[in-house]
Amino acid sequence: MGVSRATDQAFDFHMPVVVVGAGAAGLTAALAARDAGAEVLLLERDPHPRGSTSMSQGYACAAGTKIQREQGIEDGSETFFADIMARTKGTADPVVARTVADNAGETIDWLVERHAIPFRLNISWAGFFGHSVNRMHGVPSRTGEELHGSLIRAAEEAGVTLVTGAHVDEVYADADGTVRGVRIQRRDGGVEKVGCDALVLTTCGFGANHEMVRKFIPSFGTAPYYRYFGHEGNDGEGIQWGVELGGALGCMDAYQGYGALAEPYGIIVNYDMVMQGAITVNTLGERFSNENADISAQALNILRQPDGIGWIIFDDERRALVEDLPEYRELASLGAVRTAETSDALAALIKVPADALRRTLDDVERLTKGEITCPFGRDFTRHPPLSGRLHALKTTGALFHTQGGLKVDAGARVLREDGTPLPNLLAGGGTACSISGNGVDGYLPAAGLATAITLGRLAGATAAGLAAA
Structure with missing residues (x-):
């Protein structure tokens, strides 16, 4: 399994463009290829497309969109690029960073206007986690499932041939890396071989491949309380094919962490309430970090605490920010939300020392009044203190999505080590190197989907051009 150099391989049928993986990147690539006039076969291993897109909150960051302009927000590719490079301390792949900064806004506009994807600006993330302005585009429900469903609907309407339950397990290529086709393993045991003029790999990252995580992300893969929250199909298969075909890798230690995964339910806790004044304490009842410094690196901050556990503490005012969101409603229905009238009563419920939690909350109140300085550098003065019912x-921290992958050019063509492109191989989504630089602290919120849809669109257009040549 993997890559076969059988140049005389016979195929059952031929499609100009084959896309492997029906997440946001693959669906966007298929849409772009169809818009360019190419026939497209989109192959998905699972019986029902889901993956990282559906598991996300459905946000993509993008600059200079019509939606932003309609709301009076001034933003552009230069500001976005500067934010990317500042967040990653200059370690982001400059070609990919520039490509996403320049094209993400147009991609959002294209998806809205041509394919009726209902993006809108939902929340005010300006000034948080590296975004200097609000550029968080999401769908009305704030769920990845709605975004994924909208993209699937658009692909069907555009005439994309989507085949599910079709696992690509072999890629056929010439000695120079020119892809000739793929083999499909059906769930019923059937096998088909499909020839193609261009192949787009959007099979996601490698978060579910523990061997690859330990190799490329040792800071997380060897953590004492290692947790992965992502699709089990993110096994790095597409990345490995690209390497076998001669592709180079970039930023393989980069990943998106998340420090607010409800334990043991495996449900995302929406971070809006923390951004607006809620806090996180450990099992000793003490704060241990600047909760708003880095939403991704907060995963490691929590995993370093006793038992790898934290408690988000909030009041009714902060609860009102999230109580209508589906994740919070589900957590409330499961009994995950602990409620008490006093800090001592809450401490008893969550089994932390009452005196420590009381001191922590007293300190937070003084922080909001500017009487003392936060030892972790967080500014509490912009929001009122926690009050009343608590x-x-x-929560715990988890690896959500790897951000390293195959190096690509501005057209999403996979690059060799010498910087030249492979003849007809393209990559996007988690299969391609993202804009997160190195490590965990370079991730900009919504960068994953931004890169997915942007490189997906470019890959589809490029693939259509190669197929027509």
């Missing part, structure tokens, strides 16, 4: 959610 709530708590038990």
Whole structure:
């Protein structure tokens, strides 16, 4: 299994463009190829497309969109690029960073206007986690499932041939890396071989491949409380094919972490309430980080605490920010939200020392008044202190999505080590190197989907051009 150099391989049928993986990147690539006039076969291993897109909150960051302009937000590719490079301390692949900064806004506009994807600006993330302005585009429900469903609907309407339950397990190529086709393993045991003029790999990252995580992300893969929250199909298969075909890798230690995964439920806790004044304490009842410094690196901050556990503490005012969101409603229905009238009563419920939690909350109140300085550098003065009835959610940190992958050019063509492109191989989504630089702290919120749809669109257009040549 993998890559076969059988140049005389016979195929059952031929399609100009084959896309492997029906997440946001693959669906966007298929849409772009169809818009360019190419026939497209989109192959998905699972019986129902889901993956990282559906598991996300459905946000893509993009600059200079019509949606932003309609709301009076001034933003552009230069500001976005500067934010990317600042967040990654200059370690982001400059070609990919520039490509995403320049094209993400147009991609959002294209998806809205041509394919009726219902993007809108939902929340105010300006000034948080590296975004200097609000550029968070999401769908009305704030769920990846709605975004994924909208993209599938658009692909069907555009005439994309989507085949599910079709696992690509072999890629056929010439000695120079020119892809000739793929083999499909059906769930019923059937096998088909499909020839193609261009192949787009959008099979996601490698978060579910523990061997690859330990190799490329040792800071996380060897953590004492290693947790992965992502699709089990993210096994790095597409990345490995690209390497076998001669592709180079970039930023393989980069990943998106998340420090607010409800434990043991495996449900995302929406971070809006923390951004607006809620806090996170460990099992000792003490704060241990600047909760708003880095939403991705907060995963490691929590995993370093006793038992790898934290408690988000919030009041009714912060609860109101999220109580209508589907994730919070589900957590509330499961009994995950602990509620008490006093800090001592809450401490008893969550089994942390009452005196420590009381001191922590007293300190936070003084921080909001500017009487003392946060030892972790967080500014509390922009929001009122926690007051009245208190709530708590038990959380942990997790690896959500790897951000390293195959190096690509501005047209999403996979590059060799010498910087030249492979003849007809393209990559996007988690299969391609993203804009997160190195490590965990370079991730900009919504960068994953931004890169997915942007490189997906470019890959589809490029693939259509190669097929027509």
